[in-house]
Amino acid sequence: MRRIESCFQRLDGQNRKALIPFVTAGDPVKDVTVPLMHAMVDAGADIIELGVPFSDPMADGPVIQLACERALAHNTSTRDVLAMVKAFRETNTDTPVVLMGYLNPVEVMGYEAFAEAAADAGVDGVLLVDLPPEEALEVKPVMDAHGLDMIFLVAPTTSDARIKLIGEAGSGYLYYVSLKGVTGSATLNVDEVASRVETIRNLAQLPIGVGFGIKDAESAQAVSRVADGVVVGSALVNQIAENKDTPDAINDAVGGILSAMRNAMDQ
C-alpha cells in the first residue's frame, strides 16, 4: 500500500484526522528544511507538503510569494528539494511527503526524469496547482508508474461533474480549496466548508484535505470535524518569515503552532 493511503487508513482506525503542514523548501535557507520537516513530525504532522519554489506563483498570496523569493534568492532548485526529501527519509520512512508547486519546474526536468528522481528520493505525491486533470493526461501515467500519487484541487467553484472527474483522476487525497482566492486569504467559513465537503464525499471516494484560510488551533479543530485532513500553510510560513534572520528559532515557532493544532484536533 502507498504511504499516503496507509496514513489515512491508520488515522481512520484511530478516529483522528490528518494534520498536513505546508512549508516552502529552502525558505529562508536550504539547511533549515530537513530539520524543520522532522520538527513538524514531532509536533504532530501526519503528512508534509513541501513547496517547490517557483518564480511566478500565481495561485499564492503574498506570504508564499515571498517565501518563494527567499528560497530562489539562493537558487533552491527542484533537484535540491528532492535531495532534502532524500535526507529526510534517512531517518523517517513513515511520514508521506507531497511536493506542491507549479508545473513548469517539473516540465523542464522532463516527466520521466522527475518522476524517477522523486520516487527515488522518497516522495509520495505531487500536487501541481496549475495542472488540472484535463492537462494531466500525459504526466499522470508516468507518475503512477513510479508509485507517485497525483493530488488535485477541488474549489468552491468546481461543478459536480468536475468533482467526479477529479475524484477519478486523483489518488492519495483531494485537496479542497476552502475559499475563492489565493493562499493566505481571509478566514474560511466552516459551515460552507462542511456542506461542500459533504457534496464532495458523495461524488468522490478519496480522503479530503481542506486548505486555505486555516490560521490557528480553532480553525484547524473546526475543519477537522468535517474533513479528513487539515492543511496549514501561510500561518507557518509567516513564522518562518518572522524568524528568517534567526533560523534556529524556526522549528520551535512552527512546531508551537502545529502542536496547538494537533491538540485541538485530537480533543
Place this chain on the structure above:
Amino acid sequence: MSERPDFSAFPDARGHFGQFGGSFVSETLMGALDELTAMYARLKDDPQFRADFDYDLAHYVGRPSPLYLAERWSKQLGGAKIWLKREDLNHTGAHKVNNTIGQALLAKHMGKPRVIAETGAGQHGVATATVAARLGLTCQVYMGAEDVERQKLNVYRMKLLGAEVIPVTSGSRTLKDAMNEAMRDWVTNVDDTFYIIGTVAGPHPYPQLVRDFQCIIGREAREQSLKQAGQLPDALVACVGGGSNAIGLFHPFLNDDDVAMYGVEAAGDGIETGRHAAPLNAGRPGVLHGNRTYLMEDDNGQIIETHSVSAGLDYPGVGPEHSWLKDIGRVNYVAADDQEALSAFRELTQVEGIMPALESAHALAYARKLAPTMSPDQNIVVNLSGRGDKDILTVAAIDGIEF
C-alpha cells in the same frame, strides 16, 4: 511545410495548438473558463453579437484603419513598397481596443459588473479603461511598478478614464507580474469579475477569442491590399510581445502560401547578451500564465527577467499559436534590438511624419532590413500597431532631455 494544416480548425476544443496552449490554471478558475468558452462559442457566430461588434469598431474605434503606402520611406530604402496598416489611428491609439471592445461585449452578456486587466505599455490598460467607462463598469488595471514609472502618461490617462491603476511590486515589476496579480484578483473575485486579457496568451479560450477579435486587422489589410496594390502582399511584418497585433494581421493570410510572414521579437540589448524578450528566438517550451508556449526560463524552470526598451514587448512568454506557427514553419520569428527600434522610430517620424509606438518600431526595424532585399514591384505590409505619443518621455530620457 509538407502539408498545410487547416488553420481555422485550431485551437482544438480544449484550446490546444499542437502541443501548445491549453488551460493551465488553478481549479478555482476552471469553471469560469468553461463558462467563458461556452458563452463565446454561442456568441461568436450570433448575428446580433457580430453586428454590435462591427458597429462599435466602425463608429467608436473608427475602422477600417487605412492601409498607407509609405512612399518616401520605401524609395529611400530602395526595394519593396512598404504599406503601413494604421492601427495607430484607432481610438485610444493602438490595436488593443479591437479586443477590449469584443471582451467588454462578452462581459456585458455575462452580466459581470467589474473588469480587470493587466497592462505593460499601458495601451491595453487604456483600451480597457475606455470601454469600461463607456459601459459603466468598474475597472482595475494591474501594471508593473517599473512600467508605471516609464509609462506615466498612460497611467494618468487610465485614471482620467475612471480606472484604478494598481502598481505591482512583486518579481520583475513588469508585465508578467501584472498578469500574475490579475490572475490572483480574478481567482478571488471570479463571481463578479471579467478578466480582459490583452494578448493572445493566457488560458483557453483567451488566445482564441483575442485572436478572433484582432483578425479584423488582417481581414481589412487583405481586402485593402487587393484593392490598393492590386495583389496580395509578398510579406507581412508585425512585432511580437504576447503577439496579438501579429496574429491579428497574420491569421487571415495563413492559407495564402505565397505570403511570407515575419514576427519581430524584442532583442533588447541583443540576443547574445541574454538581456532581451525573445522567447521564440532564444527560449524553449514551458508553462506559464495558463498556457504551454515558448518561454524565457533558466535550467530550473524559473522564469527569467526580460529586457526591452518597449514595455509592451517586455514579456517572457508569447501567445501559444505563435509557438505552433514557429514549429510548423509557417511564420518566421526574427528580432530587432533596442537601438534598431529607436532608430526606426526616429526614421519613420522624420521621413513619413508618423510617430510609431516603440513596440511597432520593432516591426519597422525589420521591414527596413527586409525591403532592400526585395524588388520595387513587391509589397510589404507592416502592422503599425500603435502610435508613439506614449513613448515620448522614454525617448526624451534616452536623448537626455527632461521636462
